[in-house]
Amino acid sequence: MKNIWLERLSPWILTLVLIILWELIVKGFGIARIVMPSASESFYAIWEYRDGLLNSSLTTLYATIIGFSIAVVFGVLMGVAIGLWRPVYVTVYPLMVAFNAIPKVVVVPILVLWIGAGLQTSSVTAFILCFFPIVVNMAVGLATIEPELKDVLRALGAKERDIVIKVGIPRSLPYLFASLKIAITLAFVGAVIAETVAGAEGIGNLMLVASSNFNTPLMFAGIIVIAAMATGMYGIFAIMDSRFTGWATRGSMNFATAGG
Amino acid sequence: MAFIEIEDVDLVYRNSFGHEVSDGTLALSGANLTMERGEFIALVGPSGCGKSTLLKVVSGLIRANKGKVKVAGETVTDPLKIVGMAFQNASLLPWRSTRENVLLPLEIVEPHRQNFRLDKAHYEEMADKLLATVGLEGFGDRAPWQLSGGMQQRAQLCRALVHEPELLLLDEPFGALDAFTREELWDVLQALYNDRKCTVMLVTHDLREAVYLADTVYVMSARPGRVILDKKINMPRPRKLEDLYSRDIADLIQDLRHHINVARSDQ
Numbered sequence: 001m002k003n004i005w006l007e008r009l010s011p012w013i014l015t016l017v018l019i020i021l022w023e024l025i026v027k028g029f030g031i032a033r034i035v036m037p038s039a040s041e042s043f044y045a046i047w048e049y050r051d052g053l054l055n056s057s058l059t060t061l062y063a064t065i066i067g068f069s070i071a072v073v074f075g076v077l078m079g080v081a082i083g084l085w086r087p088v089y090v091t092v093y094p095l096m097v098a099f100n101a102i103p104k105v106v107v108v109p110i111l112v113l114w115i116g117a118g119l120q121t122s123s124v125t126a127f128i129l130c131f132f133p134i135v136v137n138m139a140v141g142l143a144t145i146e147p148e149l150k151d152v153l154r155a156l157g158a159k160e161r162d163i164v165i166k167v168g169i170p171r172s173l174p175y176l177f178a179s180l181k182i183a184i185t186l187a188f189v190g191a192v193i194a195e196t197v198a199g200a201e202g203i204g205n206l207m208l209v210a211s212s213n214f215n216t217p218l219m220f221a222g223i224i225v226i227a228a229m230a231t232g233m234y235g236i237f238a239i240m241d242s243r244f245t246g247w248a249t250r251g252s253m254n255f256a257t258a259g260g
Numbered sequence: 261m262a263f264i265e266i267e268d269v270d271l272v273y274r275n276s277f278g279h280e281v282s283d284g285t286l287a288l289s290g291a292n293l294t295m296e297r298g299e300f301i302a303l304v305g306p307s308g309c310g311k312s313t314l315l316k317v318v319s320g321l322i323r324a325n326k327g328k329v330k331v332a333g334e335t336v337t338d339p340l341k342i343v344g345m346a347f348q349n350a351s352l353l354p355w356r357s358t359r360e361n362v363l364l365p366l367e368i369v370e371p372h373r374q375n376f377r378l379d380k381a382h383y384e385e386m387a388d389k390l391l392a393t394v395g396l397e398g399f400g401d402r403a404p405w406q407l408s409g410g411m412q413q414r415a416q417l418c419r420a421l422v423h424e425p426e427l428l429l430l431d432e433p434f435g436a437l438d439a440f441t442r443e444e445l446w447d448v449l450q451a452l453y454n455d456r457k458c459t460v461m462l463v464t465h466d467l468r469e470a471v472y473l474a475d476t477v478y479v480m481s482a483r484p485g486r487v488i489l490d491k492k493i494n495m496p497r498p499r500k501l502e503d504l505y506s507r508d509i510a511d512l513i514q515d516l517r518h519h520i521n522v523a524r525s526d527q
Contacts, residue, residue, distance in 0.1 A: 148347040148431075155319050156368045156423070157341040166367065170355050247355045247403060 037217040042224060045217035052206060057225050060191050060202040063119050064233075067126025068187040075131050075183075076176070079138025083172070084164065089139070100132040104190060108197040117198040122191040129190030130183035137179035141172020174248035177241035184233045192226060261333060263297035263459055264318060264427075269327035270484075271313055287313045289484035291327070295476075297426075300453055300460040302470035302477045304516065306524040310485030311463040315429045318461065319343050331427065341369065344420035344428045344458075348435040350412035352404035358415050359400035362387040365423040372423060390418045393455075394448050410441035414448060421452060430462045434469065443501060446472055454498055467513050467520075468504055471495075479516060481523045489519050 019039045025031075026038035033041060046053060082089045104125060111121050145167055153163050195204025203222050210218040271288040287310040295301055303311045316322045317329055320339040329336045344365070352361045366372040366383055376383065388400050394414040396407075404412060413433055420428060430449075434442045450473060453460060464470050470477045471493055479489040491512065495503055503509060 146349065146351045148349055149351045149353075151316070151319075151321055152345050152347075152351070152419070153364075153368060154321055154339045155341075155343040155345050155429070156365050157339060157370075158368045162368055166364065167353065170353070245355075247405075 034214055034216050037220055041217045042220035045215075045221035046224065049218055049221060053203070053221060053225055056201065056203040056206040056222075057229060059119065060122070060188070060195065060204065060226070061229060063122035063191040063194075063200075063202060064126050064184075064187045066119075066123040067128075067190060068130055068184055070123070071127045071131040071134055071183060071187065072180070075134030075179075076138050078131075079135045079172075079176075080142060082135065083139035083142025084160075084168070089143070093139075096132060096135065104129055105193055105197060108194050111194070112198045117200045119200065121198050121200050122194040122202055122204075125194035126187040126190035129193075130186040133179045133182050133186065134176070137175040138172055141175035142168045145171060174241075174245040177237065177245055181234055181237045181241065184237055185230045188226065188230045188233070262294040263299070263332060264293070264295040264461075265328065265330040266291055266293040266314070266318070267328040268292060269314075269317060269324040269329060271310070271317060271322065272325050286484035288317070288324070289486055291480075291486045293478060293487050295459060295461070297332075297459055298457045300462070300473060300475050302462045302464055302474035303480060304464060304467060304470050304477060304520065305480030305485065306482045306520060307465070309480045309483050309523070311480055312431050314480075314485065315431055315461060315463055318427075319345065319429055340427070342426040344423065344425035346413075346416045346420040346428075346430050346433040348432040350404070350409075350416040352412055352415060352419075354404055356404075357400065358396070358402050358404055358407065359384060359387050359391070361404060361415060362391060362400075362418045362422050364419060369423045387418070387422060390422055391415070393452070394418055410437055410445060413437060413445060417445075417449065417452065421456070421458075424456070424458075426458055428458050428460045430460065432463055432465065435465065442466075442469070447501075449473060450498060467516050471509060471513055471516070472499060472501070472504055477516060479519045479523065482526050488523060489516075491516060 023039040026036055037045070078092075082092060107128060108121065108125055111124055115121060115124070142164070145163070149167060150163055153166065158166070191202065192204040194200055195202035196208055197204075199205055199208065203226055207219050207222045210216075210222065269288055269291040270286065273285045273287055291310070291314060293301075293314075303314060305311055313322070317324050318331065318336070320329075320331075320336040323337065331340060332342070352358070353364070356364070363376075363383055367376050372383070384400075388397075391397065391400055391414075394417055396411060396414050396418070399407065399411065399415075404415065407415065416433065420430075433449075434445050437445065446469060453473075460473075462470070462473060467477075474493055477491045477493060478487050479491075480486065481488045493512070495509070504513075
């Protein structure tokens with residue numbers, strides 16, 4: 001019983017220890033505030049700029065969720081297409097890999113040119129960043145249905161649709177949820193990149209402004225807020241994951257168990 | 261009239277676009293086999309000789325390039341719907357309970373498919389009864405990963421039989437089990453067969469298994485596979501494991517072994 005609590009608390013304890021260390025090091029070495037504010041100064045900055053921070057982080061969150069939602073819809077559809085039809089896989093997949101290899105920062109100026117700087121730019125960048133992992137995971141889940149299992153169902157007269165519904169979709173859910181956890185944090189990264197590069201409204205832009213004003217405590221406050229938001233979103237998807245697909249972590253996905 | 265007629269069947273494997281592979285790997289060449297309704301046969305032969313392929317041809321999962329395949333008087337063109345299958349991997353669905361896994365075929369095969377939702381309680385009772393006959397009484401609610409390998413294979417046999425297929429196709433179902441569990445499951449399968457009298461085709465590497473379970477054992481040549489020998493097994497049913505150690509049976513197994521070794525060296 002005691003161990004379980006210790007395990008649950010340990011990340012919080014580590015966070016606390018790091019914050020205390022941060023405070024002690026900055027104060028102890030007398031580091032200038034403009035270079036590195038102490039923990040207490042950074043947290044105070046959160047309070048001091050609460051209105052601005054709240055507004056920009058909500059904007060960022062909004063852009064993130066829009067981009068992420070579109071990525072989920074299209075990513076799942078694309079993943080299904082790639083996972084089920086091999087011609088689509090061989091045609092589209094290499095291009096997607098190439099596109100995914102482009103550092104997304106360089107795409108933002110082009111987006112600004114096309115659609116201007118604003119919520120739309122941040123959303124599209126968020127979408128671009130998190131689209132790929134969703135597609136890949138969905139496709140993998142569908143493409144790796146055990147051939148024997150397909151044979152069992154086909155020998156019963158199952159149509160391709162039956163196989164997808166009875167086996168393909170449930171089996172790819174753990175893959176999908178695993179990708180959503182990664183995708184939501186990537187979407188945050190995308191939105192913040194767009195805000196920083198394009199100057200669209202949001203927490204990335206707030207950081208940019210803080211930097212030009214040498215307001216270092218505010219920059220650190222911004223980082224803390226972004227980290228907290230991204231972790232929170234990750235947590236939501238982690239909980240959904242274990243709710244819906246708990247069987248996947250307990251059972252073996254590849255059914256490789258045999259013997260006695 | 262024979263239940264299954266395979267005459268002069270050739271099969272070339274195709275790639276995923278449906279084109280014949282350029283090197284034209286011939287899996288079967290001139291395969292012949294006839295089976296009566298209710299017969300239990302075993303297919304043995306060197307590995308890679310096309311035993312599993314022959315099963316798939318019979319089930320209609322793949323179409324022969326040449327030759328005649330008839331089941332119950334009808335030429336096989338599409339996957340048959342009177343078939344139950346089991347493989348070396350139990351491939352039970354981990355998100356379903358053992359009972360729900362057994363019920364899977366009934367959600368697909370007509371007429372059960374239509375009645376499934378309404379008659380669920382009836383079907384569940386049926387699945388539980390079937391599970392009990394293979395020694396899995398009370399395991400219906402367990403998740404497949406909570407079962408041992410042998411228990412998973414028992415559950416798989418139930419899944420293969422739940423819709424009362426006329427033809428049971430088994431592709432090394434006991435291949436990955438330890439010797440004791442395997443022998444136990446031979447008797448489970450034998451009891452199911454004696455009870456239901458469906459027609460069974462068993463692919464196996466284990467000659468003792470083939471002889472113990474089958475009425476006729478067919479030996480296949482190395483790839484491209486064809487049937488080179490058939491042996492009637494004249495052991496009265498129900499058979500007992502001790503029977504395997506009689507002089508006649510030991511000689512028979514030795515003889516089969518010899519033929520497979522010859523077939524292997526032809527490769």
